[in-house]
Amino acid sequence: MSMAETTTPPIPDLEDLQHWTWVLGRAQQMMLEHGLDMMEHAAPPFGTLLDPAAAVKATTDFWSDTMKLWQRFLDPQNAQPFEETPEQARDKRFKAPQWREEPVFDFLRQSYLVIADHMLRGVDGLEGMDPRQKDQVRFATRGFLDAMSPTNFPATNPEVLEKIVETKGESLLKGLSNMLGDLAKGQMTQTAEGAYELGRNLAMTPGKVVKRTPLYELIQYAPAEGAKQVYATPLLIFPPWINRFYILDLNPEKSFIRWAVEQGLTVFVVSWKSADATMKDIVWDDFVEGGQIDAIDTVRDLLGVEAVHAIGYCVAGTTLAATLAVLHARGQAEKVRSATFFTAQVDFSEAGELGMFVDDDQLAMIRSLGGEGFLDGRYMAATFNLLRGRDLIWNYVTNNYLMGKDYAPFDLLHWNSDVTNLPARWHMSYLTDLYRDNKLVQPGALAIGGTPLDLAKVATPTYVQAGREDHIAPAQSVWKITQYFRGPLKFVLAGSGHIAGVVNPPSAQKYQYWTNSEKVESLTEFFAGAKETKGSWWPDWIGWLDALDAARVPAKGARIPGKGKLKPLEDAPGSYVRMR
Template structure:
């Protein structure tokens, strides 16, 4: 019978049918890759290893991915949403009517598109076949896009042609959308938005087999990136939200929202935080900040280096911050009136607590919209003197030019949003997804590639942590906001709306106002923010900041970033303002502080109730309070 060891599979002298099968499979795969590489113009590929251990690794990768799928248990809190939201056919049906009106049959357009396509093929492939050296930078291609900045997109003709053809297709489709006829302006903007969303989703960078970076990463890690990516994907599906940053990297009160203070007042709607002074004297008139209730307040208190709150305290301001409660079933009947009443309640409490006649106020985004209504109510009641000044951070009151969010405001989409409400509130994850769609390339597909395809570890980024820290909205108020403000634009119509029995007329506002807009803001475009100036009776100052909705506001002097523009003679339009504006480098915060001190520069000692937590004034709890931690 000979040596028994020779009969054992896998040992010297033995015969292992499984190993032979793997070897044959490897040879066939190598031949296939060789043909692909030959077509692609790539150098001969390194022969695949035929070691069974390497194939065992790939088998392990597939098995672990399968195990993760089988163990997956989704979060049912968003289960069974209405069909019009989840069925892709419904979205495509809405867009289909628009595309039927696009000039696809135009002979001139078709001819130009064909010529462009032929030129693309000839131009890209010609650079690889015409004897031009293929250096590390790759060929000179007609179209550039930062999604394809990695040199691997240019080094091989297959991937160069794939991404260049995609960019040409996107360009042509966008041009067709721009030429669409027979559509109302709002519908045409929706078509442009839908076209951009569609083309961004179809990018070859989003698919593993057409992304050379993902293919190379998969070979390098022997598929471990796919296992990690699968784990990330299933985790996100379970929680119903895309993860942008390391969920364990930040903790409220420890490394974000860490400016010292006390919660000194609370209602079922909000907590009021007073921050501890750091200067011996403070401005007599305190500051009350109203952040947007669609996000957590700590965008203005991310960390000591970025915190507007900490900076304002260091300048000698007594700062109060409203921390809105994330909606739950108890807030099912909350509407417009309740947020206006809450702002007035916060103002009155600060006035009473500190014994002052008036306060400075800040309203950020939608809280600024409500602050304008609050001022109109107070002035209508003869109580406008309660507010020494009002500052608006990227806030809109006239929604004529309200930007890309209008693409989500029609009867069909409002009905879909209403159907998604549960127990009287709208899950904050839905709003987060909506805002992510406005910049889907940056906030969706970029993370699909990094998290799911490349299997990268999550970064620790405080701004992205805040962006994903969603807040639920009262369903009734959300509906009113979309219909009365965004769709019907009633806030700028005198007495078309009311709050707590008082008609709202913005032209009655006599409070001095400081209005900040972001030059690149896509949520509250500067053209829209500017419109507030057209409705005020009192004095106002407009200032245009560099960057957008967040970075345009959160730009501390220490960063040395961006710039801002001022104009003492602003004119009647934003174009007039820009034409005569003076540019200033860096942060605008100091400029705003100068404006605040112009309203009232009186200072008093920072003692007594100016320093919360003292004798006889323990407060309710330490900042940042419970409400901001409620999920």
């Protein structure tokens, strides 16, 4: 047998192609029939979901495109070329050359993209449907289409077929082993096991745990080597408790914490405890009073300063907004010299796709999962993976299950898989009070320790960072914070998303950010008149902070972890970050 014969995979024949087209075409037809049935039997306003004329046109357009597809396959010389949209051209699932160079697989790719496009357009064309319901239908349709991609099936993926022949089937055995391993641990593997270890090649910035409570550890980082002076006002970072804090300290090159230390800041970070049964009664008041305000007072007392600069990332930013409102209401606003928000929301009226997980059925399921007083972090990890299922689910199904590839080491994905349990009672309250009922922006609707919250009273100088491609905290939602705070505020729109838009060190020279010094009323208006700057927004932030408060003090005494009244309990990154 020649080498060519051993490496040429079996490809679908014409009958297979016809069946594949029938399956996807039938899916499109079922969607249309279901819409017509709803229109016929439902009462207004849902009786107007699908206009018969629009349905007929949609069907006609679909079969017209299908006929063009077959013409390209059977008579490529005389057929109209397939015109990809920019999004289709960027689709990494079909980056292998076989998807374009081999006619059979090119046909499969084109047929899938045509049908996917028509199904999504069909959802967009539904009329009379509540926008929230429409978003749910679109999300479900997109998830179905991602699952139905020909890249996910051995018989219709040329790379998988070639791998099977090349390895004489051993790739399937390796993939089965990968899949069974994930089933056993109840979580999809995304990076090489054992490649990373906290303190060895992750979370390496030198520091000490100087305080431990049942809710958090407080880490103080050492001044930069050789530093003679540091900023008088320290920096206190509140990471989200739904993730591990070391996203801001992945490695020396990517670490925001190390970079902030190198700028001359005395940096403190809160490391939240992963929830267990002892935290069944924890509520939002605990994260505000016993978490953020307690940490602020601890740092102030330790260093003998009046105020801190505070950063809140994601949900911890939402909580920081509540903390600021509490401090203002109590006449203690001076405790926070400035507040910085990384991709944080306060107004959840346009909270993006995560809002689809807070209907009654979803909330009932989440409630049932928290029977021991905490919600297993694997549930939240799966939810976030669903938001980017193509990249965070099906990519691994194809590469590691179907092709049996080894997992590549990737620090960001190691962090993404390092799940944190959540206090069940507080998590339910967060979803209902904030995501569902949007109470935080309603003056007096929520209270902390008996103190009503009113964001409109917050006058703390504020820096707000949003990610242009953020799918967890959409930029439009983050922008809304500008409509509530009444103090000086700077809004910065960063390139990329929820993680890469934040963790973007200047040395990487990646992405860009936009600023606009004019007074504008909307994100659209902001962007239209914005100045684009290449690279990281971090230097802009430290410049903003320096302009607020440039005072310096000697880098000695309590500025060195363990040299003040709080003695070190252990080296950073501490114990809580290692708890599962």
